[in-house]
Amino acid sequence: MPAPRVLISDALSPAAVQIFKERGVEVDFQPDLGKDKDRLAAIIGQYDGLAIRSATKVTSKILERASALKVIGRAGIGVDNVDIPAATARGVIVMNTPFGNSITTAEHAIAMMFALAREIPAADASTQAGKWEKNRFMGVEITGKTLGIIGCGNIGAIVADRAQGLHMRVIAFDPFLSPERALDLGVEKVELDELLARADIITLHTPLTEKTRNILSAEALARTKKGVRIINCARGGLVDEVALRAALESGHVAGAAFDVFSTEPALENPLFGHPHVVCTPHLGAATTEAQENVALQIAEQMSDYLTKGAIQNAVNFPSITAEEAPRLKPFIALAEKLGSFAGQLTETGLKSVRVTYQGEVAGMKTKALTSAAVAGLLRPMLAEVNVVSAPSVAKERGIVVEEMTREQDGDYDSLVTVTVVTEKQERSVSGTVFADGKPRIVDIKGLKVDGEFAPSMIYVSNEDKPGFIGRFATTLGDAGVNIATFALGRDRPGGSAIALVEVDGEVPPGVLARIQTIPGVKQAKPLRF
Ligand SMILES: NC(=O)C1=CN([C@@H]2O[C@H](COP(=O)(O)OP(=O)(O)OC[C@H]3O[C@@H](n4cnc5c(N)ncnc54)[C@H](O)[C@@H]3O)[C@@H](O)[C@H]2O)C=CC1
Numbered sequence: 001m002p003a004p005r006v007l008i009s010d011a012l013s014p015a016a017v018q019i020f021k022e023r024g025v026e027v028d029f030q031p032d033l034g035k036d037k038d039r040l041a042a043i044i045g046q047y048d049g050l051a052i053r054s055a056t057k058v059t060s061k062i063l064e065r066a067s068a069l070k071v072i073g074r075a076g077i078g079v080d081n082v083d084i085p086a087a088t089a090r091g092v093i094v095m096n097t098p099f100g101n102s103i104t105t106a107e108h109a110i111a112m113m114f115a116l117a118r119e120i121p122a123a124d125a126s127t128q129a130g131k132w133e134k135n136r137f138m139g140v141e142i143t144g145k146t147l148g149i150i151g152c153g154n155i156g157a158i159v160a161d162r163a164q165g166l167h168m169r170v171i172a173f174d175p176f177l178s179p180e181r182a183l184d185l186g187v188e189k190v191e192l193d194e195l196l197a198r199a200d201i202i203t204l205h206t207p208l209t210e211k212t213r214n215i216l217s218a219e220a221l222a223r224t225k226k227g228v229r230i231i232n233c234a235r236g237g238l239v240d241e242v243a244l245r246a247a248l249e250s251g252h253v254a255g256a257a258f259d260v261f262s263t264e265p266a267l268e269n270p271l272f273g274h275p276h277v278v279c280t281p282h283l284g285a286a287t288t289e290a291q292e293n294v295a296l297q298i299a300e301q302m303s304d305y306l307t308k309g310a311i312q313n314a315v316n317f318p319s320i321t322a323e324e325a326p327r328l329k330p331f332i333a334l335a336e337k338l339g340s341f342a343g344q345l346t347e348t349g350l351k352s353v354r355v356t357y358q359g360e361v362a363g364m365k366t367k368a369l370t371s372a373a374v375a376g377l378l379r380p381m382l383a384e385v386n387v388v389s390a391p392s393v394a395k396e397r398g399i400v401v402e403e404m405t406r407e408q409d410g411d412y413d414s415l416v417t418v419t420v421v422t423e424k425q426e427r428s429v430s431g432t433v434f435a436d437g438k439p440r441i442v443d444i445k446g447l448k449v450d451g452e453f454a455p456s457m458i459y460v461s462n463e464d465k466p467g468f469i470g471r472f473a474t475t476l477g478d479a480g481v482n483i484a485t486f487a488l489g490r491d492r493p494g495g496s497a498i499a500l501v502e503v504d505g506e507v508p509p510g511v512l513a514r515i516q517t518i519p520g521v522k523q524a525k526p527l528r529f
């Protein structure tokens with residue numbers, strides 16, 4: 001198999017190149033390519049992986065051209081420059097490095113706080129201009145001041161820690177911060193209104209979402225303490241920049257330090273030019289240490305996925321370690337095939353699917369297996385579904401997906417059962433993986449069978465009556481269809497029976513209709529795996 005190929009289209013630390021090479025991945029390092037979307041679109045089709053920072057915009061248009069792409073790796077935290085739904089729909093894993101630059105970014109926020117408190121950038125410019133304006137720059141002391149953190153996740157928590165070291169009082173607004181975690185961090189958890197009213201300095205550390213966009217709106221800014229200073233090292237769009245400019249002009253806000261802007265690159269911005277504004281060009285993560293961390297980490301993660309199937313820090317798929325991947329692989333194939341079996345037999349609207357794991361398989365990454373089962377189930381109905389997109393596609397269509405795990409009970413070390421509930425009926429199909437690593441179907445609607453999945457199959461459910469097998473085989477023989485394997489199951493003599501038959505080549509048109517006329521046949525379906 002040829003080595004997977006990765007394109008690095010942003011200015012990642014060259015340390016990443018070495019890691020890719022060491023791990024058997026071919027790498028093409030074009031640090032400025034991300035800014036040229038036409039060239040990127042022209043060549044992206046050649047690559048299995050794309051490693052980026054924030055300059056490359058992975059839009060749906062780029063993804064349409066990315067026919068071989070399996071993984072996008074963001075050397076950093078925010079993945080807002082990637083169209084995640086479009087990547088997911090194409091089965092492309094999107095991974096980031098959630099911790100590699102957190103300390104550095106928190107340090108930038110603290111540096112911005114000092115820059116504001118002591119007007120360091122303006123004092124520097126004035127001094128170097130030969131002005132020696134000793135009386136112009138009167139700062140404020142940080143000790144004893146209240147810092148209000150909006151978003152107390154990885155970076156917010158580090159900022160809280162450093163601020164406490166500076167003897168600040170720290171309050172935080174974060175709906176997802178538990179009281180226990182707040183206690184651990186030594187921060188006081190408050191509502192947004194209270195934070196706005198009490199904070200001397202506000203620093204933002206949330207992602208940009210529909211809830212956080214303009215979290216510091218004109219109205220919110222009006223509720224802040226007079227003389228407040230505001231720092232944004234998270235994402236542009238969290239603060240209404242026009243309203244903030246007005247609040248700076250009126251003197252209500254004493255200063256603002258921004259690393260991120262509503263439009264980037266920010267070549268112009270409402271905040272620019274105000275004497276109490278400090279700006280940096282999205283430098284939060286820009287230290288040698290952080291860049292080396294994120295580059296090494298993303299190269300390791302992407303290589304592990306491309307060469308071993310291991311998934312770490314994916315934003316659109318559950319994690320799978322390199323050790324788990326080979327054990328999981330045959331079960332992913334099994335789950336997908338069981339789902340596909342059920343999907344091919346489903347003729348009415350799907351309401352829900354339940355995937356039950358019994359025995360050893362119950363201890364594996366069942367979320368990944370469930371995604372595979374749902375992908376298999378939906379694929380006969382929808383062309384554009386894959387293991388990555390299946391859960392969101394099911395959700396969009398109102399199909400309930402349930403997962404259950406059970407202790408081993410029965411003949412198999414591991415058993416996976418896919419139960420599909422449609423508008424008309426409930427149907428279950430179970431399978432296992434034998435020691436040869438091949439998935440096997442062992443139960444259909446409660447009837448035991450032992451069949452492999454083959455490219456071309458016929459499934460028949462019938463009444464268990466003498467003569468059926470002879471007529472069935474003759475019908476196929478007359479149509480020139482060769483039977484490769486034949487698996488039978490029944491509940492009791494003369495009761496319900498099933499046949500799962502592997503045939504060589506396509507089933508010619510008309511044959512199924514003839515099978516359907518054999519006395520006792522209830523259903524005859526072609527299956528493809
Ligand atoms: N300036 C730069 O170069 C960098 C910026 N960042 C950005 O910093 C931000 C924070 O990153 P992390 O701390 O790693 O993320 P995180 O996910 O660890 O923390 C985000 C926190 O925001 C909270 N949050 C979510 N919605 C909220 C809401 N409506 N109100 C209040 N809090 C809310 C979450 O509960 C979470 O605790 C991200 O937007 C990231 O992209 C990260 C690295 C570098």
Ligand SMILES: O=C(O)CCC(=O)C(=O)O
Pocket residue numbers: 053054075076077078079101282283284285286
């Ligand atoms: O790569 C960069 O410089 C930006 C980092 C960033 O914004 C992030 O990691 O979310």
